Amino acid sequence: MAKPGVRGGLRLDAHKERSTAQALRAASSVETLVLPLDQHAGAPAVPLVKPGEQVLRGQPIAEPGGAISAWLHSPASGTVAAIEPRPAPHRLGAPTLSIVVANDGRDERYAQPAPAPFDQLSPEQLREIIGRGGIVGLGGAVFPTAAKLSSAVRGQELRLLLNGAECEPYISCDDMLMRERARDVVFGARVLLHALTAQTCVIAIEDDTPQAAAALEAAIAEAHDQRIQLRQVGSDYPAGGERQLITAVFDVEVPAGGLPADVNTVCLNVGTAAAVAYWIRDAQPLTNRIVTVTGDGVLEQRNLDVRLGTPLAALIYDCGGYTSRMSRLIMGGSMMGQSLPHDGMPVIKATNCIIAASALDLQPRAAEMPCIRCGNCAEVCPATLLPQQLHWYAMGRDLDALEAYGLMDCIECGCCDYVCPSQIPLAERFRDMKPALTERLAARGSAAAARTRFDARTARLEHIESERLAALAKKRQELAKKSS
């Protein structure tokens, strides 16, 4: 049982054939682009421009607002129309401070500083420059890439894992990227290897994407880089989960509460690697990304190369509009994607897929029944949790038990939910319970820190006191000696 290995998971219908049947093409240009300042993980970016200011395509318009934050660049030339709260998809439609750029349609480019060949830069310099490209993880977690690279480098031998295992149903943006732009992925891999001073890179893809495999094989051969290899993994969901993929490829488990760097691994999405290539090789910062537009609720299913800030409604329009069967708008895949209240929100760096779902794509949930402890959920859980027990303790809000049964190790993949015969929304329950447990663990963390501080202070005071007493005793002795 102690042996690491990929556990659980589901074989799901991929629903990717229709969106990958059409070649990648650029989305139509739109008049207004909305760029939320907090669209990456970490601190929100701080605007560098003011309303009314002219901007060029690729011009930095916001700088990092903290150690973990990211640059933001204008995806088009034009004018800053406003800096104001706008509904954002990652806030599920709630407004968040955004830079609004009125596109003048001229696409005048900002003159970036001339890039030096990457292998002539030091790894530190290269990492810093990657940060200036506004690059964040494009697999969906949008963690600032430069911060990830820098925090991983601790003097150990690192290996790079590029995640092309796009396991969630409906999403095909990485598949299309690898099919059509494999060279860019491989170039990005070489840049990242240098930035990490790493000697091996594994590009992991699922075994059901033969075209991507062929394209990558060719690109790797063409690059003559022995450090990069392609690896196919099984296509059971969630094979592309960071931890699951690391275990599948390297046969190690990322320790609980730890990072991939703890097992000498840096895992990045293939799209992130391509973004690094565009920036380091072509001086194009992250202003575009590939978005899959799919589902039975949209007329034409395909992948589009989209400027960040483009309204979702424009993407749908670009794909022929909604069908009469359209019912639910989802950003992400069908298992973990978030359902959005309207389409008036922009594409952000995290937008990998838009599903315009009809009743054909959705499985209506029957009425929830009590858990019968059938154990289907435990069998599919990739984290080897016991979701049926977690559910029981979540109902009783028993935080001790939830902690003991590993709620914080839940990756919210939704596998348990999918197989539950009682139709219990387990993933939602677990998501809902996590904040309470996090808060408690944080409180305990600060309590522990306070105790450490207190103990240290006590020890310090005791030390001072004992020294004082020793000095006093010495003095007394000396006095006694003198008087005698």
Add this chain to the structure above:
Amino acid sequence: MPFATAPAPHVVAPSSVARVMRQVLYALIPTVALHVVFFGPGLLIQIVLGVVTALAAEAAALRLRGKPLPPFLLDGSAIITAVLLALCLPPLAPWWLVVSGVAFAILLAKHLFGGLGANPFNPAMVGYAVLLVSFPARMLQWLPPNVAGLEPASLSFVDTLTTIFTGMPPARFTWDAITSPTPLDALRTDLALGMTMGEAHANAMFSTFGGKGWEWINLATLAGGGWLLALRIIRWHIPVAMLTALFVCASIMSAADPGGYAGPLFHLTSGASMLGAFFIATDPVSAATSDRGKLIYGAGIGVLTYVIRTWGGYPDGVAFAVLIMNLTVPLIDRYTIPRIYGHAR
């Protein structure tokens, strides 16, 4: 454009509690069919009585608890309880036996603890245990199987119905003429009287493996259980652990004293061995939950079944073995939490 929102995941497998329960019921069809072949139509009447009682008790309990009838009444769980209990009763048992047993199972063993999913004990086995300790004489009035060499009195459907509803066989039959202990019960009594296995086995009710009729019913149950395994409605851990434990116990004892103890094949094909392994011990609500836990739980049932059958005073040991192991489930669950990804063992 506005849209209604919903939490992820946006797709779920098309399964339901009712569907799971239906498949369990289908899997019992071979067992019921062979039971009727060997013991006549009594079981069918018992099942009808049991199911009607179960649904009435379920409806009453749901009403009292202020729960909606539609999803729960037809989820099939009460029906399974009734069918499993009916399968454990003598086919000619009086109507009030199955009615009171099922009512007790549904009202007390199930709903008093919170209904579907919340009962710590297997309701059918609670019902059976209550009937066995309360009305032992009635519970022992089994029939001889309808096979060549035993020539059982042939009761028509009407005779059967009359017997069940009046509590007495029709005038032309006597209880002694129509009833017979089960092979398991007969063997236990004979061995207790000092007979050897060889002497006891001379009785025409025994065959090569087990008791005539019973071995076929057990094989039919095994087939139904195999189908449930193939459908992944149940997992292999509990049945395999229980049957292995039973096999091992019986092998050791019969190897040590072949004259004093029945062999492993007799145990596997007798009484409720297969029914217990595939349909009763596997009731997920009252069973252990992790794979390791299920192995311990199943093995415990196997050992206890053997002990109660061999040294106990009851016609079979499955029911008490299951109930005792139900008691240990919280403890087993607590000590068999699987290692979580990324955690040290």
